[in-house]
Amino acid sequence: MASRNIVYIREFDKFDSMGNSICRNTGCQNLVKYPFRKYCSKGCSKQFEKWYYHNFYWERVRSDIFKRDNYTCQICRKKYPYTYRKKFARSKRLECDHIIPRSLYKELGFRFDSLDNKIKTITEFLHSHDNLRTLCKECHKGVTKEYLQCPTDLYLKNKNLTHV
Ligand SMILES: [Zn+2]
Ligand SMILES: [Zn+2]
Numbered sequence: 001m002a003s004r005n006i007v008y009i010r011e012f013d014k015f016d017s018m019g020n021s022i023c024r025n026t027g028c029q030n031l032v033k034y035p036f037r038k039y040c041s042k043g044c045s046k047q048f049e050k051w052y053y054h055n056f057y058w059e060r061v062r063s064d065i066f067k068r069d070n071y072t073c074q075i076c077r078k079k080y081p082y083t084y085r086k087k088f089a090r091s092k093r094l095e096c097d098h099i100i101p102r103s104l105y106k107e108l109g110f111r112f113d114s115l116d117n118k119i120k121t122i123t124e125f126l127h128s129h130d131n132l133r134t135l136c137k138e139c140h141k142g143v144t145k146e147y148l149q150c151p152t153d154l155y156l157k158n159k160n161l162t163h164v
Helices: 042-056 060-068 115-126 137-147 150-159
Strands: 083-085 089-090 095-098 132-138
Touching: 042 060, 042 115, 060 089, 060 095, 060 132, 095 137, 132 137
Parallel strands: none
Antiparallel strands: 083 089, 095 132
16 A cells, blocks of 8 residues: 555546536535636635645655654654655654554455545544654664564454454
C-alpha cells in the first residue's frame, strides 16, 4: 500500500446525470463554475482542499504529527532538528509511526473496496492522528522489530484490539 496519496483527489470528482461536472466539495451539488474547474466557488475549493490535504496527503499528515509532538521522539523523548520544505516539516532523524501497524487494517475490519470505505480506513485508521506518533529512527526500528517478531493474533490480543 502506497503511503502517499492513497485516495487520489480526482476520485472525488462528481457528475450529474447529463455528465456535467458538479462541485467536489462534500455535500455541495452546485455545478462547477468558471474559473474553477472542479468547484463552484472559492469557498468550496478552499474548504475541500484543506480537508483533503489534512486527511489524505501523507506529507501533510506527517508534518502535522511532527508539529503536534514538538519534533520529539515519543519513546526516548529526544528532540531532533527539522526543516520545512514546501510547508511540510521533515527531519533526517524523525519518522512517523503507526501505533497500530498499517498492515493490520483488514484484521480491524477496515476495507479499501469503495471510496466511502477508503475514506473511513484512512481518516479513522491509517491517517488518524490518534494512531500516529513521532519516533526517532532508532526507536522506530525497535518497535517495528518487536511487532514483526510477534504473531498477529497474539499482537492483537496483547493490544486488546478487536479481531473481526
Ligand atoms: Zn460547491
Ligand atoms: Zn527515540
